[in-house]
Amino acid sequence: MLPLFRLKVFFEALARFHRINHSQAAVYKALVSYHGRLGCYPSHATLAAESGVSERTVRNALREARLRRWIDWTNERVGRRQSVNRYRILLTDEYINKVLNALHRFKRKTAEISEFFRRQNLPGSPYFYIKRASQTIWKQLDPPSNGLTPWQRLFRDNRE
Structure with missing residues (x-):
């Protein structure tokens, strides 16, 4: 089983690279905080309250994570009623x-760029170059196959 703090840092990193937004990261970190050896069983209302977003945002974030194959869930039923969802x-x-x-x-490159701008006393902002460095590092992380990145293939195949 993965350490929970690493999963939380992972979702923060994805938000930092602008691959997910911060409300999705909050939902995923709330879900991770309930995760145990056999999965977890929080309701959408519980996740919404803990992450500070609406229940609709929770449903959308969970659906997107399922499409990306980060999580999966099954409906656990008792009798005729659905009792809980079990998330893995x-x-x-x-x-x-x-x-x-x-x-x-990315953090090292950001520090280098900021230090360069500070030492050279350049006008303007280094954020354009920091964003470009972020995109370059992410392209090295997920190289495209068949001309499409994994994110483009995900949304091409699942048009919801």
């Missing part, structure tokens, strides 16, 4: 390590 996290340790290593490279 499907992320591999290898992918998490790749993203976290890319985050460390």
Whole structure:
């Protein structure tokens, strides 16, 4: 089982690379905080309250995570009524390590660019170059196959 703090840092890294928005990251981190050995069983209302977003945002974030194959859930039924959803996290340790290593490279590159601007006393802002460095690092992390990135293939195949 993956350490929970690494999963939380993973979702923060994805938000930092602008692959997910911050409300989705909050939902995923709330879900991870309930995760145990056999999965977790929080309701949408519980996740919404803990992450500070609406229940609709929780449903959309969970649906998107399921499409990306980060989580999966099954309906656990008791009698005729649905009692709970059982969520399981499907992320591999290898992918998490790749993203976290890319985050460390991004932080170093951001510090280099900021230091360069400070020492040279250049006008303007270094954020354009920082964003370009972020995009370059992410392209190295997920190289496109067949001309499409994994994110483009995901939304091409699942048009919801």
